[in-house]
Amino acid sequence: xxxxxxxxxxxxxxxxxxxxxxxxxxxxxxxxxxxxxxxxxxxxxxxxxxxxxxxxxxxxxxxxxxxxxxxxxxxxxxxxxxxxxxxxxxxxxxxxxxxxxxxxxxxxxxxxxxxxxxxxxxxxxxxxxxxxxxxxxxxxxxxxxxxxxxxxxxxxxxxxxxxxxxxxxxxxxxxxxxxxxxxxxxxxxxxxxxxxxxxxxxxxxxxxxxxxxxxxxxxxxxxxxxxxxxxxxxxxxxxxxxxxxxxxxxxxxxxxxxxxxxxxxxxxxxxxxxxxxxxxxxxxxxxxxxxxxxxxxxxxxxxxxxxxxxxxxxxxxxxxxxxxxxxxxxxxxxxxxxxxxxxxxxxxxxxxxxxxxxxxxxxxxxxxxxxxxxxxxxxxxxxxxxxxxxxxxxxxxxxxxxxxxxxxxxxxxxxxxxxxxxxxxxxxxxxxxxxxxxxxxxxxxxxxxxxxxxxxxxxxxxxxxxxxxxxxxxxxxxxxxxxxxxxxxxxxxxxxxxxxxxxxxxxxxxxxxxxxxxxxxxxxxxxxxxxxxxxxxxxxxxxxxxxxxxxxxxxxxxxxxxxxxxxxxxxxxxxxxxxxxxxxxxxxxxxxxxxxxxxxxxxxxxxxxxxxxxxxxxxxxxxxxxxxxxxxxxxxxxxxxxxxxxxxxxxxxxxxxxxxxxxxxxxxxxxxxxxxxxxxxxxxxxxxxxxxxxxxxxxxxxxxxxxxxxxxxxxxxxxxxxxxxxxxxxxxxxxxxxxxxxxxxxxxxxxxxxxxxxxxxxxxxxxxxxxxxxxxxxxxxxxxxxxxxxxxxxxxxxxxxxxxxxxxxxxxxxxxxxxxxxxxxx
Numbered sequence: 001x002x003x004x005x006x007x008x009x010x011x012x013x014x015x016x017x018x019x020x021x022x023x024x025x026x027x028x029x030x031x032x033x034x035x036x037x038x039x040x041x042x043x044x045x046x047x048x049x050x051x052x053x054x055x056x057x058x059x060x061x062x063x064x065x066x067x068x069x070x071x072x073x074x075x076x077x078x079x080x081x082x083x084x085x086x087x088x089x090x091x092x093x094x095x096x097x098x099x100x101x102x103x104x105x106x107x108x109x110x111x112x113x114x115x116x117x118x119x120x121x122x123x124x125x126x127x128x129x130x131x132x133x134x135x136x137x138x139x140x141x142x143x144x145x146x147x148x149x150x151x152x153x154x155x156x157x158x159x160x161x162x163x164x165x166x167x168x169x170x171x172x173x174x175x176x177x178x179x180x181x182x183x184x185x186x187x188x189x190x191x192x193x194x195x196x197x198x199x200x201x202x203x204x205x206x207x208x209x210x211x212x213x214x215x216x217x218x219x220x221x222x223x224x225x226x227x228x229x230x231x232x233x234x235x236x237x238x239x240x241x242x243x244x245x246x247x248x249x250x251x252x253x254x255x256x257x258x259x260x261x262x263x264x265x266x267x268x269x270x271x272x273x274x275x276x277x278x279x280x281x282x283x284x285x286x287x288x289x290x291x292x293x294x295x296x297x298x299x300x301x302x303x304x305x306x307x308x309x310x311x312x313x314x315x316x317x318x319x320x321x322x323x324x325x326x327x328x329x330x331x332x333x334x335x336x337x338x339x340x341x342x343x344x345x346x347x348x349x350x351x352x353x354x355x356x357x358x359x360x361x362x363x364x365x366x367x368x369x370x371x372x373x374x375x376x377x378x379x380x381x382x383x384x385x386x387x388x389x390x391x392x393x394x395x396x397x398x399x400x401x402x403x404x405x406x407x408x409x410x411x412x413x414x415x416x417x418x419x420x421x422x423x424x425x426x427x428x429x430x431x432x433x434x435x436x437x438x439x440x441x442x443x444x445x446x447x448x449x450x451x452x453x454x455x456x457x458x459x460x461x462x463x464x465x466x467x468x469x470x471x472x473x474x475x476x477x478x479x480x481x482x483x484x485x486x487x488x489x490x491x492x493x494x495x496x497x498x499x500x501x502x503x504x505x506x507x508x509x510x511x512x513x514x515x516x517x518x519x520x521x522x523x524x525x526x527x528x529x530x531x532x533x534x535x536x537x538x539x540x541x542x543x544x545x546x547x548x549x550x551x552x553x554x555x556x557x558x559x560x561x562x563x564x565x566x567x568x569x570x571x572x573x574x575x576x577x578x579x580x581x582x583x584x585x586x587x588x589x590x591x592x593x594x595x596x597x598x599x600x601x602x603x604x605x606x607x608x609x610x611x612x613x614x615x616x617x618x619x620x621x622x623x624x625x626x627x628x629x630x631x632x633x634x635x636x637x638x639x640x641x642x643x644x645x646x647x648x649x650x651x652x653x654x655x656x657x658x659x660x661x662x663x664x665x666x667x668x669x670x671x672x673x674x675x676x677x678x679x680x681x682x683x684x685x686x687x688x689x690x691x692x693x694x695x696x697x698x699x700x701x702x703x704x705x706x707x708x709x710x711x712x713x714x715x716x717x718x719x720x721x722x723x724x725x726x727x728x729x730x731x732x733x734x735x736x737x738x739x740x741x742x743x744x745x746x747x748x749x750x751x752x753x754x755x756x757x758x759x760x761x762x763x764x765x766x767x768x769x770x771x772x773x774x775x776x777x778x779x780x781x782x783x784x785x786x787x788x789x790x791x792x793x794x795x796x797x798x799x800x801x802x803x804x805x806x807x808x809x810x811x812x813x814x815x816x817x818x819x820x821x822x823x824x825x826x
Contacts, residue, residue: 050077050084067096082127082159089122113145120152128159147174163209166201194218207233222253235280235314245276266300273307281314303328323356351375364390364397381405388436396437403430421456428463437472451494456503458490481514500581509533522547522556523564535575542568550601559609562602568637569595576630584625587671591629596637596659603644613808615705615748617698626670632663639684653723659684669701676701686713687720705748709813713740725821735761744816750803751812754796755820797823
C-alpha cells in the first residue's frame with residue numbers, strides 16, 4: 001500500500017520540476033536573448049551580411065517591442081560589388097516602439113507604433129532585382145502608426161545610379177497612419193502630419209521625375225517651392241500621345257484632409273505654373289484596364305496665376321501657346337460618377353484670364369487671341385484672329401480679325417456623354433473676314449462618322465459691323481463694306497445637325513451695305529444695300545455692269561454675245577418655303593422689281609455663235625433644283641435693245657419705256673402639285689410714245705416648248721418705226737401708223753399667226769445698203785404699188801417663219817414681226 005502511493009507522488013514531482021524548468025527557461029530566454037542581441041547583433045550583421053555596422057547604446061526588448069540605437073554607422077564591405085545593394089550612411093538616433101519582433105521573424109509582418117529617425121544621412125544604391133520566376137509577388141505587410149524623421153539627408157538610386165529619391169534637411173512627422181490595399185482608394189492617409197524638405201527629387205516612374213526646391217507641410221497646409229514634373233526619357237519610349245513637362249514657382253494648399261476615401265482641400269494655388277506638352281507623334285497607344293476609381297476629391301478653390309503653356313509637335317514646332325493665364329475654379333468635385341463624363345469633374349464658378357494665345361490649326365492656319373476673360377457665366381474674347389501662315393492651291397485660306405467676342409450667361413455642361421451648349425447670347429464685334437479661295441479644291445471622301453450626342457440652345461447671335469472680302473488668284477471676287485447679323489433662338493442637336501442647314505432659328509435680321517461682286521470675265525455686280533428679315537428680302541440699287549466699253553467688249557469675245565447693263569432701284573423678295581443647302585428648293589411667293597433700267601447691246605461684227613439656243617421653257621426644265629415663283633412684278637422700268645450690224649448705216653434700236661409686267665407661275669415642274677403654265681402680262685410705251693400691251697403664255701411641261709403671244713402697239717410714229725425698219729429692211733417709212741397688232745403662236749420649230757397693220761399716208765423710201773442714200777427711181781416705182789392708206793379694219797396677213805435654232809426666242813419673235821411688216825409695206 002505504501003509502495004503504490006509513493007510512485008504517483010514521484011511522477012507528479014517530476015512533472016512539476018520539468019514544468020518549472022520550462023517556465024524558468026521561458027522567463028530567462030527572452031532576457032537572455034535580449035542580452036545576447038544587445039551584445040551580438042552588430043557582430044551578427046557584420047559577420048553574416050555584406051555590411052559593416054557600428055552603433056552605440058543599442059537596446060532591444062522582446063517583450064515591449066521597443067528598440068533604440070544611437071550613432072549608427074553602416075556601409076558596404078565591398079563598395080564595388082554592384083550585385084549587392086550599396087548602403088552608406090549614419091543615423092544619430094533610431095527609436096522603434098511596440099515592434100512585434102516575433103511576427104516579423106515568423107510571418108514577415110512588420111508592425112510598429114512609433115518609428116523615430118534623428119539626423120539620418122543615408123545614401124542607397126539598389127542592386128539589380130534577381131529573377132525569381134517561381135516566387136509569387138507578395139507585398140510585404142508593413143504597418144506603421146507614427147513616423148518621425150528629423151534633419152535627414154537621404155539619397156536613393158537604382159542600379160543605373162538614376163536618382164529615385166533625394167532630400168536634404170528632411171523632417172517628417174506622420175501621426176495615425178492608415179493604409180489601404182484597395183487600388184481604387186488613396187493608399188495612405190494620416191490624421192496629423194508635418195513635412196519639411198529641401199532639394200527633393202522623386203522619380204515617380206520610369207518616365208517622370210518630380211523636383212522641388214523646398215517642401216513644407218503642416219497643420220493641414222502644404223507649400224512647395226520650385227516644383228517641377230520633368231520627363232526623363234526620349235519621346236519614342238513613351239506609351240502616350242503626349243509628354244508633359246510641368247513646373248510651378250510655388251504650389252500651396254490650405255486646410256486639406258486626406259483619408260482613404262477622399263481628399264478634401266479648401267484652397268490650392270499655383271504661382272507661375274509653366275506647362276509644356278510635346279507630342280510623341282503616336283496616333284494610338286496601348287491602354288491599361290485600370291480598376292474603377294472609388295474616391296472623392298473635393299476642392300473648394302483652385303487657382304493658377306501668371307501661368308504659361310507651350311504645346312509642341314514631335315518635330316518641336318510650336319502648335320499652341322499661352323503667354324500668361326490666370327485661372328480659378330470653385331467647388332470642384334471629382335468622384336466615380338464624374339470620371340465617367342466627358343469632363344471628369346464638376347464645378348460651380350470659374351474665373352479665367354489668358355493673354356497672347358496661339359493655336360496652330362494646320363499647316364495653313366493659326367489662331368491668335370490677345371486676351372480671354374471668363375468670369376462665371378460670361379466670356380470676353382479680345383482681338384480674336386484666324387491668320388494665314390501658308391498658301392494652298394487646294395484649300396481656302398481664312399483671314400479673320402475681330403475686336404471683341406462676347407458670350408453671355410454660359411450654362412454649357414456635359415450630362416453624361418451628352419454636351420449641352422447653352423448661351424444667352426454671342427456678340428461678334430467688328431469682324432473683318434477675308435477668304436483667299438483656292439483654284440483646285442480637294443474633294444475629301446466623307447467617312448461615316450457618327451454625330452456626337454449634343455444639344456445647343458443660343459438665345460441670340462449677333463455680328464456687329466462686319467466686313468467681308470474674298471480673293472482668288474490675288475483678284476478681289478467679292479467685298480461687303482458692312483454687314484450685320486442678328487439670329488434669335490438658335491437650336492441644334494445631332495438630328496438637326498444632319499440637315500442641309502445644321503441649325504434652326506426663330507427669327508433673323510441680316511443687313512449688308514456696298515456689296516461688290518466680280519461676276520465673271522465680263523461683269524461686276526454692285527448692291528448698295530441688302531436686308532433680310534424672316535421671309536422678306538430687300539435689295540437697294542442693284543447694278544449689273546460690264547467691265548468693258550462696247551468696242552472693247554466686241555474685241556474680247558470670241559463669238560457674238562449680248563452685252564448687258566442693268567440697274568434697278570429696288571427689289572423686294574417674299575419667300576414662301578425655300579431651303580438652301582444640299583437639297584436646295586427655291587419656292588418664292590413674290591418678287592417685285594422697281595425702276596429697272598436694262599440695256600442690251602448686240603454687235604454683229606464678231607463671228608456668229610452657232611450654239612443651239614433653247615427657249616425659256618427648256619431652260620427652266622434644265623434648272624437642277626426645284627423652282628417656283630408665284631408672281632414676279634416689274635414696275636416703272638425701261639428696257640432697251642440695240643443691235644449694230646457691221647455694214648449698217650445706223651444701229652437698230654428698240655426701247656420699251658414705262659415697262660410694267662406681271663409674270664405668274666415661274667417654275668421648272670420639279671415641285672409637284674403646283675401649276676406649270678407661265679403667263680406674262682406686260683404694258684409699256686414702245687419708243688416712249690406708243691402704248692403697247694403684250695400677253696405671253698407657255699407651259700414648261702410641254703416638251704415642244706409651245707407658246708402663244710399677243711401684242712398691240714398703238715400710235716407708233718414713223719420716225720420711231722424707222723429705228724428698227726431701216727437697219728433690217730433698208731427702207732424708211734413716212735406717214736402715220738394707227739396700230740400694229742399680232743396674234744402669234746409657235747414652238748421650238750418656228751412662229752406663225754396673224755399680223756395687223758393700220759396706217760395713213762404711207763410712203764416707202766428704199767435706201768442704198770452701202771451709203772444709206774435714197775434710191776429715188778426704185779422708191780418712185782415701188783410706191784406706185786404700195787397702198788398708202790389702210791381704210792377701216794385692215795385685213796390681217798398670215799405669217800409663218802421657221803426658227804433658226806441658233807437664235808433666241810426674241811429673235812424669232814422679231815423675225816415674225818418683220819415678216820408681217822414686209823407683207824404690208826413691200
